[in-house]
Amino acid sequence: MAWSKKxxxxxxxxxxxxxxxxxxxxxxxxxxNENKESDLNFSKQNLIEQYKSIEKTELxxxxxxxxxxxxNNEIKNKKxxxxxxxxxxxxxxxxxxxxxxxxxxxxxxxQFVARAVKGDERITLAFKPHVDEKHVNMVKKxxxxxxxxxxxxxxxxxxxxxxxxxxxxxxDEVTFLADTTGDKYFLKYEKDNxxxxxxxxxxxxxxxxxxxxINN
Amino acid sequence: MLKKNLFTSPLAxxxxxxxxxxxxxxxxxxxxxSWSYSNYNNGSYVPRTGSLKSYFGYDGFYxxxxxxxxxxxxxxxxxxxEYNNGGDNPGTSCxxxxxxxxxxxxxxxxxxxxxxxxxxxxxxNLPDPKFDFxxxxxxxxxxxxxxxxxxxAPQQYFFTTNWEDFRDGDSGDSGEIxxxxxxSKKGFIDYNNCINGGGYRAITYGDNLGRP
Numbered sequence: 001m002a003w004s005k006k007x008x009x010x011x012x013x014x015x016x017x018x019x020x021x022x023x024x025x026x027x028x029x030x031x032x033n034e035n036k037e038s039d040l041n042f043s044k045q046n047l048i049e050q051y052k053s054i055e056k057t058e059l060x061x062x063x064x065x066x067x068x069x070x071x072n073n074e075i076k077n078k079k080x081x082x083x084x085x086x087x088x089x090x091x092x093x094x095x096x097x098x099x100x101x102x103x104x105x106x107x108x109x110x111q112f113v114a115r116a117v118k119g120d121e122r123i124t125l126a127f128k129p130h131v132d133e134k135h136v137n138m139v140k141k142x143x144x145x146x147x148x149x150x151x152x153x154x155x156x157x158x159x160x161x162x163x164x165x166x167x168x169x170x171x172d173e174v175t176f177l178a179d180t181t182g183d184k185y186f187l188k189y190e191k192d193n194x195x196x197x198x199x200x201x202x203x204x205x206x207x208x209x210x211x212x213x214i215n216n
Numbered sequence: 217m218l219k220k221n222l223f224t225s226p227l228a229x230x231x232x233x234x235x236x237x238x239x240x241x242x243x244x245x246x247x248x249x250s251w252s253y254s255n256y257n258n259g260s261y262v263p264r265t266g267s268l269k270s271y272f273g274y275d276g277f278y279x280x281x282x283x284x285x286x287x288x289x290x291x292x293x294x295x296x297x298e299y300n301n302g303g304d305n306p307g308t309s310c311x312x313x314x315x316x317x318x319x320x321x322x323x324x325x326x327x328x329x330x331x332x333x334x335x336x337x338x339x340x341n342l343p344d345p346k347f348d349f350x351x352x353x354x355x356x357x358x359x360x361x362x363x364x365x366x367x368x369a370p371q372q373y374f375f376t377t378n379w380e381d382f383r384d385g386d387s388g389d390s391g392e393i394x395x396x397x398x399x400s401k402k403g404f405i406d407y408n409n410c411i412n413g414g415g416y417r418a419i420t421y422g423d424n425l426g427r428p
Contacts (some may be wrong), residue, residue: 048314048316048365048401049314051365052314052365111347111349113347116339118341121341122341122343123339123340123341124339124340124341124342124345124347125337125338125339126337126338126345126347126349126362127336127337128335128336128337128349130336131336131337134275134276134277135277135336135337135378137275137276138275138276138277138279138378139337139339139378141275142281142339142376142378143339146283146376147341147374197346197365201343201344201365201366202344
């Protein structure tokens with residue numbers, strides 16, 4: 001099996017494992033103080049610092065996911081509309097699945113991100129949301145012909161979501177994390193609000209490192 | 217600004233086959249440029265060697281593909297890592313903030329009121345990239361940008377932008393694609409370049425649909 005396929009399977013596995021682990025941890029900590037994460041930077045000044053502060057381990061991702069779930073609950077309770085939301089998928093999606101996901105959850109999409117691989121090398125693509133099959137098919141051919149790379153699927157997206165749809169997105173089986181902390185609700189003191197960075201690259205790194213440790 | 221849908225029909229495919237020669241997937245090579253700087257005067261983060269090329273084609277729709285390949289050497293990498301760490305960054309800009317290697321391609325039409333091409337996908341092998349399509353005054357995107365949040369290595373990278381081609385031959389439909397390297401900080405969708413203009417390159421395109 002090619003490394004690229006191993007990584008994809010591994011990332012999907014990691015995502016599922018983290019989803020499972022997270023749920024278990026949440027239930028286990030329901031009455032404890034451990035839900036309050038104090039080691040992550042939420043200075044509300046810089047989304048890059050927030051992303052960079054995530055510990056690059058399964059536990060670190062689990063902690064971040066727990067924190068974001070708390071933040072999502074807060075923004076849902078405030079009934080915020082058009083929330084800047086970053087959605088990291090639990091597995092790569094085909095364009096058709098992606099479009100169905102967007103429609104099902106009434107998301108106003110701003111950008112779709114896809115993964116391609118060339119051996120051990122990761123190639124990332126960002127699409128404007130109006131793209132259809134002809135655009136994606138053209139890019140698949142381009143990847144093959146120009147870079148000898150294989151298109152894998154869509155791994156995360158950015159869009160605007162109303163509070164009433166957020167819970168369904170969080171609970172969707174293809175969602176690894178819906179992160180709303182780029183919204184101006186959380187960035188009151190930053191002029192240009194934006195989107196939190198998706199976790200796809202980080203998930204891939206963590207899983208690869210874990211695999212290498214096992215193999216060594 | 218009016219998008220032309222005249223060429224999305226089967227007739228367009230036939231026409232494209234005739235005009236572009238043989239296959240609807242054929243590409244015509246357009247303007248290109250390359251560089252090989254002998255020093256780092258354009259910025260310590262600016263790759264000293266690279267190229268910017270353009271391709272024009274039809275594959276169910278008309279498109280323009282602009283591709284830059286560039287090599288970061290070990291000095292570039294060491295300097296970019298210094299920027300990534302924040303604090304006292306190289307030079308006098310970007311101090312006290314972590315800054316990240318940034319590449320952008322900007323379409324600048326000769327008729328500034330009517331941009332007839334529009335970016336729809338960007339592709340790169342840069343590590344942990346964050347992309348942005350910036351629109352200026354209409355529905356056509358003018359800028360395609362990528363910021364590398366991951367740790368760069370001494371190797372060749374590429375950044376490619378595909379543009380939908382809506383040109384209809386009017387004078388001023390022509391323009392140029394400008395390539396720029398920068399270091400940027402803050403934000404996620406709207407990055408602020410704290411050092412800009414390093415290693416600026418440009419290639420041109422003409423007025424006519426599907427043609428260089």
